[in-house]
Amino acid sequence: MDQKQLQLPDCPALPSDLGPYNVEVNEIIEKKVIQNTNLPLGGHSEPENCTALQKIAIVIPFRNRELHLKVWLHNMHPFLQKQQADYGIYVVEQYGELKFNRAKLLNVGYSEAVNEYDYNCFIFTDVDIIPMDHRNLYRCSQNPKHMANSLDKFNFRLRYKTVFGGVVAFSKEQFLKVNGFSNMFWGWGGEDDELYQRVITAGMKIERQSQNISKAKAFLHSRDKGNEQNPKSIRLIKKAAIRMHRDGLNSLNYTIISVTKHRLYTKVTVDIGLPEESID
Ligand code: UD2
Numbered sequence: 001m002d003q004k005q006l007q008l009p010d011c012p013a014l015p016s017d018l019g020p021y022n023v024e025v026n027e028i029i030e031k032k033v034i035q036n037t038n039l040p041l042g043g044h045s046e047p048e049n050c051t052a053l054q055k056i057a058i059v060i061p062f063r064n065r066e067l068h069l070k071v072w073l074h075n076m077h078p079f080l081q082k083q084q085a086d087y088g089i090y091v092v093e094q095y096g097e098l099k100f101n102r103a104k105l106l107n108v109g110y111s112e113a114v115n116e117y118d119y120n121c122f123i124f125t126d127v128d129i130i131p132m133d134h135r136n137l138y139r140c141s142q143n144p145k146h147m148a149n150s151l152d153k154f155n156f157r158l159r160y161k162t163v164f165g166g167v168v169a170f171s172k173e174q175f176l177k178v179n180g181f182s183n184m185f186w187g188w189g190g191e192d193d194e195l196y197q198r199v200i201t202a203g204m205k206i207e208r209q210s211q212n213i214s215k216a217k218a219f220l221h222s223r224d225k226g227n228e229q230n231p232k233s234i235r236l237i238k239k240a241a242i243r244m245h246r247d248g249l250n251s252l253n254y255t256i257i258s259v260t261k262h263r264l265y266t267k268v269t270v271d272i273g274l275p276e277e278s279i280d
Pocket residue numbers: 060061062063064065100102125126127128148151164165166167187188189190191192218223224225226227
């Protein structure tokens with residue numbers, strides 16, 4: 001614990017003065033640089049006047065979505081600072097042209113972040129979702145939390161009851177309990193539902209905030225090249241319970257290409273290898 005932490009009081013559980021937030025999109029695309037002086041290198045920030053109760057790593061799976069990333073970063077730094085968060089942003093970029101593997105990238109982000117700082121809360125978020133209310137707390141709870149339950153593109157409704165994609169929050173303990181995500185989902189879809197099965201199998205429930213508070217903007221886009229639908233996902237989801245203890249954080253291997261400290265984020269570029277032979 002450093003000198004500063006010793007002297008500062010704990011931050012309040014719920015910061016005051018939180019309410020609806022207007023996501024800025026056009027302003028950011030037009031202006032080249034937004035002033036945000038309150039950030040040391042690597043996109044890590046903590047409250048000035050108090051000690052935050054959680055240390056939060058925000059992990060974003062990424063490849064070739066520069067514009068979304070720019071808009072996300074420029075909205076989310078002020079948003080998270082308003083919530084008095086102690087947080088760091090990790091953008092995990094898949095190296096190469098092979099099939100995208102969102103879930104494995106998120107496992108890599110978790111592993112790299114825990115090696116760097118004493119994080120105890122992990123928020124895994126798509127690069128194209130931005131909350132519309134400061135009361136949508138980017139924090140961990142008693143149970144894993146699904147946070148993308150009220151997206152504008154789905155008329156602020158849940159598509160189905162067990163949906164668990166977009167943005168989720170896990171404490172370190174909760175994430176270890178499910179052995180992270182599966183590493184075996186190459187291409188679009190299903191890795192989020194598989195994670196839901198892990199949570200239930202591990203005896204946990206999921207939490208959500210009210211639809212009103214969770215309102216968020218999700219950008220419309222077409223399917224990316226290299227992220228075609230995964231034909232194996234249904235089969236993998238069905239066997240989640242028997243596979244989860246040997247497919248996840250404890251079987252993760254990857255090769256770091258580079259770790260770059262940008263002002264607004266840490267970029268981890270990683271070679272995640274080739275799809276494994278199906279061992280379901
Ligand atoms: C849904 C889920 C998402 C994930 C996905 C299936 C919601 C709200 N979202 O999103 O969490 O389960 O389906 O895999 O339920 N990405 C890149 N480059 C690429 C491809 C993907 O950066 O070439 C990243 C990026 O952060 C993106 C995320 O992966 O937001 C999810 O991919 P998507 O946006 O194409 O998938 P989408 O919107 O159908």
